[in-house]
Amino acid sequence: MLTDYAKAAGLLTASEDIAILCHRSPDGDTLGCGYALCLALLGLGKRARVLCSDPLPRRYQYLAQGVPSLDFSPQFVVAVDVADAALLGGLSSYGDRVDLCIDHHPSNTGYAKSLLLEGDSAAACEILFLLLGEMGAAITPAIAGCLYTGMATDTGCFRYSNTTARTHRIAAQLMELGADVGAINKWLFETKTKASMELKRLAEGTLEYHFGGRCAFITVTQEMLQKSGALEEDLEGVSSIPRRVEGVVAGAAFREQPDGIWRLSLRTGEPIDASEVCRRMGGGGHSRAAGCTLRCPLEQAKQTVLEALSHDL
Amino acid sequence: MLTDYAKAAGLLTASEDIAILCHRSPDGDTLGCGYALCLALLGLGKRARVLCSDPLPRRYQYLAQGVPSLDFSPQFVVAVDVADAALLGGLSSYGDRVDLCIDHHPSNTGYAKSLLLEGDSAAACEILFLLLGEMGAAITPAIAGCLYTGMATDTGCFRYSNTTARTHRIAAQLMELGADVGAINKWLFETKTKASMELKRLAEGTLEYHFGGRCAFITVTQEMLQKSGALEEDLEGVSSIPRRVEGVVAGAAFREQPDGIWRLSLRTGEPIDASEVCRRMGGGGHSRAAGCTLRCPLEQAKQTVLEALSHDL
Structure with missing residues (x-):
């Protein structure tokens, strides 16, 4: 009450x-x-x-x-x-x-x-x-x-x-x-570990753009986590990187899980409803930040997200 | 008055x-x-x-x-x-x-x-x-x-x-x-251009550590500026990167000028006086952020800075 x-x-x-x-x-x-x-x-x-x-x-x-x-x-x-x-x-x-x-x-x-x-x-x-x-x-x-x-x-x-x-x-x-x-x-x-900084750098090297720059993808593999020595808690900051690029209204982070499946974090700006887009892929969340899980190889996961976004972009 | x-x-x-x-x-x-x-x-x-x-x-x-x-x-x-x-x-x-x-x-x-x-x-x-x-x-x-x-x-x-x-x-x-x-x-x-993000990524690839990790260097060359398409105004953010790494008390950014000389930006934490360190190299500034110009090849410029810092680190 x-x-x-x-x-x-x-x-x-x-x-x-x-x-x-x-x-x-x-x-x-x-x-x-x-x-x-x-x-x-x-x-x-x-x-x-x-x-x-x-x-x-x-x-x-x-x-x-x-x-x-x-x-x-x-x-x-x-x-x-x-x-x-x-x-x-x-x-x-x-x-x-x-x-x-x-x-x-x-x-x-x-x-x-x-x-x-x-x-x-x-x-x-x-x-x-x-x-x-x-x-x-x-x-x-x-x-x-x-x-x-x-x-x-x-x-x-x-x-x-x-x-x-x-x-x-x-x-x-x-x-x-x-x-x-x-x-x-x-x-x-203002304080970052060497490992989290290196993880971010490796991930930023994977940035790719779609829909004329209105959508950006970033990828974090298990190999990057191992190579950098970064921890699970360092991943949160990475998810918000693509959305920060000027002109991007839908930023997606693909994070490889230890079992090889992909966890998607989606951040969007008006008018795209991240929760609605992720719902189409079996996930959910808030209107500006949502997520889902994709049990397929990376390239296929990316195609799935591009299709789910194609309704809005 | x-x-x-x-x-x-x-x-x-x-x-x-x-x-x-x-x-x-x-x-x-x-x-x-x-x-x-x-x-x-x-x-x-x-x-x-x-x-x-x-x-x-x-x-x-x-x-x-x-x-x-x-x-x-x-x-x-x-x-x-x-x-x-x-x-x-x-x-x-x-x-x-x-x-x-x-x-x-x-x-x-x-x-x-x-x-x-x-x-x-x-x-x-x-x-x-x-x-x-x-x-x-x-x-x-x-x-x-x-x-x-x-x-x-x-x-x-x-x-x-x-x-x-x-x-x-x-x-x-x-x-x-x-x-x-x-x-x-x-x-x-929360908004970055693709170019400034790419410049930062290229620069972060040059991060190097000295004095057991208490000092970090980052380098920005003219080639990186051209490759990324970043502008002079994007450099300010890069200068503060090394100092952010956990344990670093003296962070230095070496920025190549169009004429090939190096501009050094130094950021320090207590008790290191950046202005005093840069004064030893003919520069000056504030106690936490200072700078100077080094007219020599990069490796020599780095040696000069390491020597100037060796009084304090």
Whole structure:
């Protein structure tokens, strides 16, 4: 059931021994939320811990610094930035006992007993910042850094169109509260491993254009991953490369899986609905970013995508 | 002579027929300031025009949209984001008749009769936003877009350490005043030409590491420029690549000039003073970004830089 800031704050301040659930394949927003809320609850004298079915990616390990790993049987369960119980991954046994969910996905399935949802918020961390204020929780520099991380990663550092005036105002407040944004931005947006840089370079060598340059393809093979030493988590950045080329309205990344099948990521601009195009190939997603799986050789996979796009291009 | 907001506003509102000077090799901040001020003065019923010794780069042509090119003999001259009269380039004849300079470079030489300077402002556009308020000028969506452009480009879209809480707050106000930040960010930060992407890819193939990975070199030859079809303005992004590799504290870009000599751009992290390192090679600059010219073959140029860096690495 939908709830509001005052009620959600009341639930949290009245609770003890709180488990905080992040979504699988965790990103900066779910983890920033998780650790910010955990630190705030600890600051209020409660026991709290963050749970996630996947390991903490190296990129986000700084968020957990100084957060104790407490062992207790949870009395209250909060999910942060988790739109669907299925996204809890290995924590799915918690799916029907989530007391409160704090989220910004309009697609939230409403699986939690109480749902604090703002669909036009750039990040769940933006909602949590306001909620912590309502709870009377002290926002330390570490908490401010966690919240800034979620807002910066979900907005591409204030570049994406989900950024609002409120997003900037909260960022300003978080800086004043001591978030170390210089170090965070340098680490998140200005630091690349040699391996991820080399993977990108190898992939960029495969860029090819179709439909007079309105469509671009990029390919990542298992051989490139091995040659560069890059990790699965380095692939996300590669998927967005073709769409960045001037004039491209449909950018597709073909990623070879260990079993030889191809995973397609499609990014589109107006008016092409990526979700609709991928649906034609048995996949789905959002209107600007979607995907599907193609069980055939690469050349055939490319033909399939060109045909699926030919309705729009 | 240093002046304040009220006096600078008084000078501008009392003037007619105003020429606005931008610096040579114009960037988003000098041009954003220039066109924002021009539009604001036109809105106040004055004649005004923007002057620059170099052509308007394609990247920034949207700033000048709908700005009339008026012909008049200027009665008042304002320089925006111009730290030194030498940076006026082909407009240097104006150097000793600048009535007002609006700038954020602590190194400003004080060449103007009046200088409105805030050295800790992320962008000159940030100062101009406050000044327009003081002048009682209406900030239209087009003016807000110009000001946002200068702030976003000088901060790497709010990533660099010059970004302050005030920067974010002003960005919020500019969004509310109608700046089309979605389109501006997409164009400035998410759009690359095929040529610039190919130049980057060719250059990344030359990445080499020294001092156990604490130093990285990248090289751009004239052949790469020709092969990719990239322009001089695409080189700026390449210079910052080596410094982004994890563990690198000194990143150097060697750029071959048409006459075969090498232009070095050096980017460093604490505690290495790029300006001091480049001074040893006859150049100079800022503590984190500096440069020099090396008149010798590439291998020798690299040796020279390695020796200059060996004091610190």
